[in-house]
Amino acid sequence: MEVEEHYEEGGQPVEAGAGPGEQTEAHAQDTAVGDGATAAGWYTTFVFPCQPQPIYRATQEYANNSASCPNSNFLKGVKWSPDGACLLTASDDNWLRLYDLPQDVATAPVLQYPDLLPPEEQQGQQEQGQAAGGGGGTCSGSGAAADNLVPALRMHAGETVYDYCWYSRMSALDPVSCCLASTARGHPIQLWDACSGEPRASYRGYNDADEPTAAYSLAFSPDGGRLLGGYNRSIYVFDVTRPGRDYKRIVTHKRKNPESITGIVSCLAWSPGGDVFAAGTYTGGLGVYDGRTYELLLLLSGTKGGLTQLLFSADGNYLYTGARQDPHMLCWDVRHTYAALYSMERPTGHTNQRVQFDIEPAGRHLVTGGCDGCVLAYDLSSGQQVDRAQVAGDTVNGVGLHPTLGLMATASAISTLGQAGVLAK
Template structure:
């Protein structure tokens, strides 16, 4: 079996879910109460591996002009899709200095929805959402490849601080998190998570903006960092995550709950987070229940209601021989 869900995202208004799968497809599913026109959702097949996707932050189903999302697909520009009609609205080409199309590992809108961002190896590209094409501004994360300053490595994930400061965090495969603004060249600060050999797969700010949660490939922990003051790791949640497959997590809108899955098909919920990023239930461990037979690739909390969406699946390999084959040989 080769097809499985890799990642899911609730829409900002909570009416539908966007998913990417191993069959190189992007699917949109609606909740039963959704008022969007295309009641049955749709499936996009870009034809290449989907690296990332991101909703327009001000999306609301009652305003069709806001119902859109961007995708990053291998060897293709960043593409802006209409979530009502599944039609392509615009493309933003990330071009290297050597004039090769680059595929961002992480993409995002800014909170206002006026810019599109794409993260590649050693640079962040910025686009005005109303100026598609080859109009991106290349912002290097280090002066030169040999310069020890700045942020090195393949930029793999990003998250905007919700406090309105204009700061966004970018995770790298060298285990660092860089903090950036549009006004400052290079990172304004750098956090070393100690995961240099594994690579970060997700960074997420807490709703208050003071804490940053991170996880990595083959990572059995989700870490909470105090990024406003000390830069220290305040808390770690443990899970069975020894896999190269990305295992996503999410926070509730008030920051009091964290959800994640593991490779055994369990969903884990850490509840009652304190103001300093620690959990009152840290001694008891998370609430855990069996949700799927395969690895839980994502567990996303609804932006407004007490709902949890999960996705699952993993690669299954046939044994090189079986008992039946041995019996036939005998």
């Protein structure tokens, strides 16, 4: 696939069009180390259609069953760090795993595996490999393929992981900023050190009966000062510098009040400017809130399933939503409309999984996984599908585009195993 690199003179963004969902500002990677300075001034533009080529994978890492995962293990998405230095995954065995991006990524050879093919083709190649005296997979044409992506850190969340996210100002140049947050069933929000894998702090939420309760979704503010936690009919705002029980509660649903969103707050997203944030619920409620006063600004409706992901465009004018049991991703203009501009179809109408999507740094395309093992790409200026590539033999529930390089990471379930991979675009 062709990749174009755009340079921003003096750190000023390059104009990138003005269609619906298309960014008018290019995304400059922020590698702040405490003073808010930006070091990167370029981004990568993807050109579709293309055929992604696998260069790294981790499968056996997720193959070992444990008491917490007796039947099978599967991944719950994959997320790049804000500076692109590492990847983060969560899986059904209650472990968070951090992978450093290998230094030889620019020269890494292309790998070939049966698990990147549909199930029937996997079985055929495995039988051929066994008949030839080799393993089922091949690595550059030789023997069984072993994992060439090994986690640098493993962090045990204790119980089922509901959500996880990187600290928004994370930079490998500043160890203090290298941290991430996770929330798990029956546990407070945990802040982890991404250098040592040890807990740094915890943020505890309580319900109306003054009982500790777990958050279902998380989101750091762009400046890194606040951490949002989604709870049942509430959003809690934590000051990152003040761990513990200190928080501000935003009630998202009140009885006999139609201007509210009902149910568990399942996903959260800040606009890049930090002036507003969006919250979605498992009942399909979607609201946009003022990031300073926490007042509800906009109530949107039209989603059929429970919302699982929200994502703003780089200019903050457009909001993209995805839901479970719903084959449509929607694009909303949050400035002056109560109806979706257009929808993008994906094969997720019969699954309760969280299926991730991501927007390229240049803002022109959106990519998403699906239940057919494919990654789909859409042109955000029109909402039209521009590419479809088979990357796995089972549901691709995680997809993430590198903030500056032409790389895409995917997470999928292969039979009873999980698979994490990095694909060169």
